[in-house]
Each structure stands twice: as C-alpha cells, then as structure tokens.
Amino acid sequence: MRTIAKRIASRTLEAGAKLPSIRVSAEALGVSKSTVVDAYDRLAAEGLIEPRRGSGFYVTGPTAPFSLADAGPRLDRAIDPLWVSRQALEAGDGVLMPGCGWLPASWMPEAGLRRAMRALSRRDPVNLTDYGPPLGLAPLRQLLARRMAEHGIEAHPSQIMLTDSGSQAIDLVCRLLIEPGDVVLVDDPGYFNFHAMLRAHRAKVVGVPYTPTGPDIGLFEQALKTHRPRLYITNSGPHNPTGASLSAVTAHRLLKLAEAHDLTIVEDDIFADFEHEPAPRLAAFDGFERVVHIGSFSKTLSAAVRCGFVAARPDWIEGLVDLKVATAFSSSPVTAELVLALLTDGSYRKHVEALRDKLARARGQVAARLRDFGLTPWVEPRAGMLLWMSLAPGIDAADIARRALAEKLVLAPGNAFSPSQSASGYLRFNVAQCLEPAVFTVLAGIFDS
Incomplete structure (x- = not known):
C-alpha cells in the first residue's frame, strides 16, 4: 500500500493509469497474491484506486493539493454560536482546548x-x-x-x-x-x-x-x-x-x-x-x-x-x-x-465520584491561576467543569480568543453564549482542560502583552 500510494502521490502513476495485475504485483513485490488483493482493496476503500470489472485496477483522479491555510486554525471565522464547537472539533494535534465543553480523554473510563x-x-x-x-x-x-x-x-x-x-x-x-x-x-x-x-x-x-x-x-x-x-x-x-x-x-x-x-x-x-x-x-x-x-x-x-x-x-x-x-x-x-x-458493573459510581473530587481540586487551582491574569469568577460553582470568568475592564474576550487561536489555544469568548451580545468581557474555561502548563504559558504571553 505504501509503495503504490507513494507512486500515486509522486505522479509516477498518473490518474487513469492501470495498475499491474495482482499476479504481476505479487511477483514484483515478493508477496503473496492475497496480500496484493488486500492492499488493492484497501487502496480502493481510500479512494486512491478504483476497480473496473473485467479490466483491473486504475488510479483515480488526483488528490487535491495540500493547503497550508487549511491545516491551521480559522482565525477569520465570525464568533457566533458555532465558533467554539467548530474550533474545538476541528482542532488538530498539539491544540490545547480550555474553551471546549468536554473532559480530556485521560479523565474518561x-x-x-x-x-x-x-x-x-x-x-x-x-x-x-x-x-x-x-x-x-x-x-x-x-x-x-x-x-x-x-x-x-x-x-x-x-x-x-x-x-x-x-x-x-x-x-x-x-x-x-x-x-x-x-x-x-x-x-x-x-x-x-x-x-x-x-x-x-x-x-x-x-x-x-x-x-x-x-x-x-x-x-x-x-x-x-x-x-x-x-x-x-x-x-x-x-x-x-x-x-x-x-x-x-x-x-x-x-x-x-x-x-x-x-x-x-x-x-x-x-x-x-x-x-x-x-x-x-x-x-x-x-x-x-x-x-x-x-x-x-x-x-x-x-x-x-x-x-x-x-x-x-x-x-x-x-x-x-x-x-x-x-x-x-x-x-x-x-x-x-x-x-x-x-x-x-459497579464501576460508574466510583468513576463519577472520582471525577467530582478531581474537578473540585481543578476548579480551585485554575481559578487561582486565572486570578493572576486579572480574571474573576462570576460565581464559585459547587460542581462541574466550568468557570465563567470576568475580564478586566476594557479587554475584549473575542480579541483574546483570536490571539489565543493563533497560538493553538481554543478559548470560549463570552458573546458566543449571549444572544444580546452583552458578554464581551467574559471567557468560559473548562478546568479539566486547563491543567497543562502550556495553557498558562500562552495566556501569560497574551495578557502580559
């Protein structure tokens, strides 16, 4: 599969080109026919080649060229009710998500x-x-x-x-x-x-x-x-x-x-x-x-x-x-x-009891760290993963969120939650997603600038 996919990517095999028969490929690569059948089937499932009844396998149309812009966060998207969800769900590797609404995978059973x-x-x-x-x-x-x-x-x-x-x-x-x-x-x-x-x-x-x-x-x-x-x-x-x-x-x-x-x-x-x-x-x-x-x-x-x-x-x-x-x-x-x-099976109650204790500790730790940047909790939650933090006067949460996104940090600006657009001075934080030191390194760079 790697060999054929590499030849397609390098254009050695052009779109429409016929692949060698299963027997010829097996002999050339030194593998069994069943291995080639499996490889061709998987390449077809990925859309790189297509079978034609009675004729063989052919290379499909070229893959769209890679776009660097598509690989990065979409900074230009308007902050609307879908902004946080889209940014968090589309986040790639290395993106931190203190603005998302779910727990880290390591916290789940x-x-x-x-x-x-x-x-x-x-x-x-x-x-x-x-x-x-x-x-x-x-x-x-x-x-x-x-x-x-x-x-x-x-x-x-x-x-x-x-x-x-x-x-x-x-x-x-x-x-x-x-x-x-x-x-x-x-x-x-x-x-x-x-x-x-x-x-x-x-x-x-x-x-x-x-x-x-x-x-x-x-x-x-x-x-x-x-x-x-x-x-x-x-x-x-x-x-x-x-x-x-x-x-x-x-x-x-x-x-x-x-x-x-x-x-x-x-x-x-x-x-x-x-x-x-x-x-x-x-x-x-x-x-x-x-x-x-x-x-x-x-x-x-x-x-x-x-x-x-x-x-x-x-x-x-x-x-x-x-x-x-x-x-x-x-x-x-x-x-x-x-x-x-x-x-x-008896494990769920133990799991949620442990979650409650971990979240309680995280709420205290994260609130204290955020206070260092001039943020204030709107209320002290009795439970859950969320903190609704007020920014210092004159600071716009949408601006902070866009700057953070450029640093691969997804935040949740207040107006995404406000039909009246009256929450520009607030950010929502998920405390379970805020325990990576890099979160506060990025925030320090933004709030200190």
Whole structure:
C-alpha cells in the first residue's frame, strides 16, 4: 500500500493509469497474491484506486493539493454560536482546548469502555446488526427511571425515550413543539448550541439575563408578557456556561410563571452526575406537566458512545417516537447495551465520584491561576467543569480568543453564549482542560502583552 500510494502521490502513476495485475504485483513485490488483493482493496476503500470489472485496477483522479491555510486554525471565522464547537472539533494535534465543553480523554473510563465492549462482543444473544425498538432498550430505560428517582423525578420507563445524544433529544422536542417564527426563551448567557439549534428551526431566540440562582424572574415574567414564547430551554444542574445552580425558590417561581403563561420548559440535565449535592430539578417539582427532561452520557462516559434520553408526559413521548422514527428510524441498540453494561458493573459510581473530587481540586487551582491574569469568577460553582470568568475592564474576550487561536489555544469568548451580545468581557474555561502548563504559558504571553 505504501509503495503504490507513494507512486500515486509522486505522479509516477498518473490518474487513469492501470495498475499491474495482482499476479504481476505479487511477483514484483515478493508477496503473496492475497496480500496484493488486500492492499488493492484497501487502496480502493481510500479512494486512491478504483476497480473496473473485467479490466483491473486504475488510479483515480488526483488528490487535491495540500493547503497550508487549511491545516491551521480559522482565525477569520465570525464568533457566533458555532465558533467554539467548530474550533474545538476541528482542532488538530498539539491544540490545547480550555474553551471546549468536554473532559480530556485521560479523565474518561477508557479501560471500562474497552472491557464492556469486549464483554458485549462475546455475549449471546446480543443485537449487533438489527434496529432497536422505538423507545430504546427497555432495561436501560428502567435503570434511567431509577436514577431519575434519586433526583426526585418520577418517570415510568414508558415515559423515557432513548436518543443518540442530548442534542438529538432537544432537536426532536423542538420539532414536536415549535413552528418557524415561534419565540423561545434561553438564558443569557446560555449554552451556545441551544441558540444554533433554534436558528436551524427558524425560531426567534430571546435571551433572559441569568443570575447565580437562575434566570432573573422579573425580566423572565416581562419576556413572557412581551413575547408570548412557546418554550424555555435551560440547564438546571451545573449551568453552562456559568457553573451556577438553580435555587428551589427560583424553580418554584419559574413553574408558576410557566403555568400562568402556558409555557413549556425543556430542562437539559447533561451535567447531573457531576454534582455532590443535586440542585433542584424542575421536572421533580412539575411532574412532567410542563417540563421535558433531557440527559446524556457524553460528558461522563464517552462523547464517542452517543447515548441520550428524553423524559416527558406520555402523549408527547408518542409524538417524539414518531419523529425519531421519521428522522433517524432508530437509536443504536449496541450503544444502549454498552451504556447499560457500564452503569451496572459497579464501576460508574466510583468513576463519577472520582471525577467530582478531581474537578473540585481543578476548579480551585485554575481559578487561582486565572486570578493572576486579572480574571474573576462570576460565581464559585459547587460542581462541574466550568468557570465563567470576568475580564478586566476594557479587554475584549473575542480579541483574546483570536490571539489565543493563533497560538493553538481554543478559548470560549463570552458573546458566543449571549444572544444580546452583552458578554464581551467574559471567557468560559473548562478546568479539566486547563491543567497543562502550556495553557498558562500562552495566556501569560497574551495578557502580559
């Protein structure tokens, strides 16, 4: 493969050229025919050559020339709700990501994942080839119902539908409950992917200022009267990006306003397992009358093992199942089996307990280091990986983020989280991604200049 690929790259073999036959190649290279067959098959899979029935193998069209500009970070992209996600997901080797929203690979239970995958592959019977049922794997839904009950949320397994992610769950809820032009309230600042998804649904996004105990209730009520929104989407566990926690008083007042103004609340709870002491859950107080509850395991188990869920009242679950079948047909039964194995083998609780302790230490260490650059925590989070840091007056977070990106450091500037663009003086930091000394070396070069 290397020999042939090198000849194609050097143009010794031009596009359209016929490769030697399998027998000739085997004799020339001193290998077996089966080795050449395997090499040709792999080169064809990579698109370098193509088979032509009854004729042989031919070199395909030339590969696009390498572009140095494409290899580096895109400094010219506008800082919009997708800026941080795109920069972090497209980051190559050597790029540090204190602005991303997930844990480093070394913090995740990779050994447990590998063990569970091996066990799953040996188990008989197990569904490795077929579609899963519309609601998803029943034993996992039963376990999720028990886990939710630990947070005071009473949901029958039939009220829980598995999805491929928390984002897919929110997407399906939006498909079910809103139409283009409907108003949706979000926190300001709030998770930027909510804003991007709502744009995709052609909704009108209205931000409500967020406080250390939840949304500003006075301004929330004002927004209800002025805009008559259909939905409100929020985090009630550790809040993204601020790290704040919803208070019980604010939760009760929110639900009273929702009832008075016929508002549905979508509660994204993907950070739930980071908490030592659970914050109030709107679904626990509401009983699914007006609240849709969403979760996933991307933050604590694996972002590569895509598994989320949505819990809602029965008639909405019926509609969500229809939408899931129409748009995705099924969620992965293999992924569901894998998550179930990890949640039930006794290792998951130990893993998340260790994560909570590590994050608590990291929050203190990183906040202290950032204070040296004149940054101040907006709130002292009780849990989670996020710090919402205020910059010194006159410093623009977008400018800092662009300069950092040129040094292969991905930051999360405040206005990416703000519908009103009122957070230019803030940066969100992921403390677990800030422990590399090089992070602070780059920041020192920027803030000291």
